[in-house]
Amino acid sequence: DAGVTQSPTHLIKTRGQHVTLRCSPISGHKSVSWYQQVLGQGPQFIFQYYEKEERGRGNFPDRFSARQFPNYSSELNVNALLLGDSALYLCASSGTWLEYFGPGTRLLVL
Amino acid sequence: AQSVSQHNHHVILSEAASLELGCNYSYGGTVNLFWYVQYPGQHLQLLLKYFSGDPLVKGIKGFEAEFIKSKFSFNLRKPSVQWSDTAEYFCAVKKTGGSYIPTFGRGTSLIVHP
Numbered sequence: 225d226a227g228v229t230q231s232p233t234h235l236i237k238t239r240g241q242h243v244t245l246r247c248s249p250i251s252g253h254k255s256v257s258w259y260q261q262v263l264g265q266g267p268q269f270i271f272q273y274y275e276k277e278e279r280g281r282g283n284f285p286d287r288f289s290a291r292q293f294p295n296y297s298s299e300l301n302v303n304a305l306l307l308g309d310s311a312l313y314l315c316a317s318s319g320t321w322l323e324y325f326g327p328g329t330r331l332l333v334l
Numbered sequence: 335a336q337s338v339s340q341h342n343h344h345v346i347l348s349e350a351a352s353l354e355l356g357c358n359y360s361y362g363g364t365v366n367l368f369w370y371v372q373y374p375g376q377h378l379q380l381l382l383k384y385f386s387g388d389p390l391v392k393g394i395k396g397f398e399a400e401f402i403k404s405k406f407s408f409n410l411r412k413p414s415v416q417w418s419d420t421a422e423y424f425c426a427v428k429k430t431g432g433s434y435i436p437t438f439g440r441g442t443s444l445i446v447h448p
Binding site: 257268281282322323 | 340424441
């Protein structure tokens with residue numbers, strides 16, 4: 225079975241730009257979560273979506289937004305990028321309480 | 335707000351040594367507890383979890399963890415580490431009920447020398 229897939233794998237942007245990251249969950253999973261992992265830190269929760277509705281939101285500014293599509297895939301959008309947004313962005317899907325993580329998208333903001 | 339503390343940021347052991355990684359959390363309600371591992375170049379993956387019942391839980395690859403509610407702790411243990419256990423280990427906590435907001439610790443980097 226295919227695991228969680230994320231695209232792109234790497235991305236370089238400049239300050240002020242906008243970025244869209246994509247995630248496809250494991251087949252049959254209806255929940256997708258997004259995390260930001262800065263180098264040397266643990267993942268920090270950004271959003272969770274279940275059945276296309278936001279189920280949880282972490283402590284991130286409004287520049288961060290997400291949505292989930294009818295096929296349960298998800299997008300994370302970040303506007304007005306800052307240098308501090310440089311990180312590994314992880315997507316996780318779950319069918320119940322267990323989360324399965326994707327490989328992440330590494331974003332570098334210059 | 336809940337928080338998770340992993341006291342050991344870097345641990346270096348020789349093969350066959352015993353391992354214990356500390357994890358403490360700050361939330362007083364009912365929680366679900368997890369340990370994740372990230373091997374070099376690989377995805378974050380679940381090692382073990384505690385939801386309820388027996389506070390001593392066993393995970394993959396010989397790892398186990400003990401939930402001590404009175405100490406708000408969920409320490410990870412392995413009696414004899416191998417070189418292949420070299421990885422980053424993360425403790426995570428989720429409140430049961432209410433909004434879904436999981437919290438991860440900052441991680442412990444484990445290096446096992448052959």
